[in-house]
Amino acid sequence: MDEPLLQVRDLTKTYTQHRFLSRKRREIPALRGVSLSVRRGCTLGLVGESGSGKSTLARCVARLENPTSGEIWFGDTDLASLDRAQLRPFRPRIQLLIQDSGAAINPYFRAWEVVAEPLRIQQRGTAGQAKTKTLEIMQQVGLPETLAERRPHELSGGQRQRLAIARALVLDPELLVLDEPFVGLDVSVQAQIANLLLALQEERSLTYLLIAHDLALTSSMADEIAVIHGGIIIESATPSEILRTPQQPYTAQLVAAACGPGAGRASAGGAL
């Protein structure tokens, strides 16, 4: 199982900004030739700052946006060259978890309806089957049945994030693109969610493209880390290499920032 599931080659995405009432047009390059690959069952951590293009990359890989140029190979198909109709069979196989779980969930739905919605849209199974599968998945992500009838605003941040994960898993995807899944969560809840994601990856042989700005957290979750800055990947290596010997000055800055004053915290396996 060593062939890459996802391969991005030279991806570019440029936004044009029009100014109202004037002929001026500004080109904003969000991605300037990004290349990366993720092996099946593994996690690639993409670390960068806001404005580095990581969210744009996430949206392009999930094909929510059309890249300006480049290739996105999923297995043996180039997703970048497909149009909407051709992409449809691929949608269930690639799921995107977007940054703000609160905003990503319809507040008018009940918790189980949120998870059941993709099944309904993809017309998989009857309503009864859908509900059974929904409750099953919710159980797996740590949401007890008692929460199924609650509305999203009645759940805590961690519970909402679990709900979003459940929704992403209900179609049995192969690739999960996680856009900053830990932002806004308490430190102990971050650890719980991280462990949940690792466990799910084991059970279901999921492949993750994890996008984050916290290098320390990513180092516990990723097989490989790529650092993105200004729309291009400036460095890519195993977590251990990046943390010990960062090659680029920007990477060194990231390492220093993640370090914090407790420099002695670096330890093996996370145990204190």
Added chain:
Amino acid sequence: MLVTSRNHNSLLEVSELTVQYRAERRPPVVALRWVSLAANVGEIIGVLGESGSGKSTLALALCRLLPNSAQILGGSILFRDLDLLKLSEPKMDAVRGAQISLLGQDPNQALNPVLRVGEQVAQVVRAHNDFTAKKCRRQAEEMLERVGLGDARYYDAYPHQLSGGQKQRVVIAQALVCRPALLIADEPTSALDSITQVEILDLLQRLVDELGTALLLISHDPNIVERIAHRTVVMYGGHIVESGRTAEVFANPLHPYTVGLLRSRPTFNYLGKAAMICIPGAPPDLSLCSIGCSFEPRCDERMLECLRDEPEEFVTLEGGHSVRCFKYSG
């Protein structure tokens, strides 16, 4: 009680503050339970707590900005010999911004999108002083320079033209422009990315040092508190469970919650993917009246007494390091 003895340096003294939120069709939530806290002039106190610990309620209570559904059941807040809970609203308006300032959570939402940022800083000046428009502007510009936005173009910029870090700097400028004696920062960096977080923290540290402001830094991230706070206070379930000098608390955490929290911080992992240590379970539901310690369900050092009673007294060990836990009493 955590109060340091009354000296001329004492700025803030909170005693046994208890706050409850009324909820419709549900029992009320007691968000703060007999919280006592003290701050001296120029001191940086880190309040470490997660969602549901009551830290945001504490911040709002100190500024008397609690929503209508909140009730103060007891306690007092003494700020420089003023009992804040007894002040009239107009007098409190005069205190807010000029003597006690609150720095909000999300810089993306803390600024008015249709006004220029310089103008928003100047409005704070105008609210507390009788200056001319020009003088207000000059004071605002001076403050913007201090926070690193000295370029003249920043004064006339709109919030959506600035990055998250820059917006947070503007908010800091607004909070400090009238030189308050106490700044309360509620999660000032949680919406920012890692490099910017460090920049903003260092900026805060430098400014409070320059201006002699005391800082109450509230955060759920231990790293933030560890970086700049002189003293640390740990909150859980509406109570203060531990307090002491930052170096002491982090090197030698006493309360099981503090131990678990510090351990669940992400650390550099050189050996490949591994599960992280975390505290099992979730924070307590504060609308329920629980018997026994609120941390007991998640504690791996629980004893028989923990089920029966809530630890009331603080046990103070050497160096002013206090903890509220049956493990250390008796």
Added chain:
Amino acid sequence: MGYLLRRVLHGVVVLVAVSILSFLLLHLAPGDFFAEMRLSPQIAPGTVDALRAQYGLDQSLPVQYGLWLRSVSKGEFGYSFAYNQPVSALLWPRVRNTLLLNTVALVIAWLLAVALGTWAAARPGKWEDRLCAVASSALLVIPDLMLALALLMLAVRTRWFPAGGMVAIDFTDLSACSKVKDLGAHLFLPATVIVLGTFPLLYRHVRSSVSESLALPFVQAARGYGIRRNQLLFRQALPAAANPLVSLLGLSFGTLLSASLLVEVVLGWPGLGPMLLESILARDVYVVIAVVLLSAALVIFGSLFADILLYWSDPRIRTDAR
């Protein structure tokens, strides 16, 4: 600039479409201006036919339309059969009167709505807020016609206000100051009816917009800096609430000719209303088409005006988001 030009061109296309549509619809209705004449036994059928030929009414529709277009290019906008004048000369004084009435009324309605709406939004649930809510609901429910008739009765019974018309008989002899007073006295009743009719909806929009704006985080943050209530309302909340209100203002602008139609007829204000009614009943087609076009032009211009105002007042729109 390209944007503006495109909008203007778009507007012109809409106007042409409106004119064609009105033309068609009016001619689809049976009969024409001379239909009544035909019924009168004293006039020979030949005369009627000759009259019709004179005004081009026996030509085919496209030809008639073409003739009308030619008249438009000359600035006449067609010919009124009833008044025997080019339509533009006929309409202009009427348009002026209607614009005067509506402008005064809408300005007052807006000022009242913004003032009361902001004030009520700052005091949610209190008696001032409830009182305004009840009053605005009541006004919404009462038909304009009833209001107009009620005020008319008031004028006639109490003689405090003139019961109709726009100016006194000896208007031209009055001094400038008295002229204004006289105009004001005549304006008062119809303007009041229009204000009472349009105020409730505006008030509700302002109140809900400001109320929403007050709940936003930056207003809370501003309170945290000690900014006092009035400054908070007018320097922070209201500008942020302006967005939907500006669009509404543009729509209001578009009603500058139509808001007073009913009131003018009932209270005898010499504006477009009575003339339009008359012309419709008499099938004086070109007058009707001209009025319809004028209203349409105002609506189009109003929405363009709103967009420009929005661009000017909301900095976020100036730099397009991605």
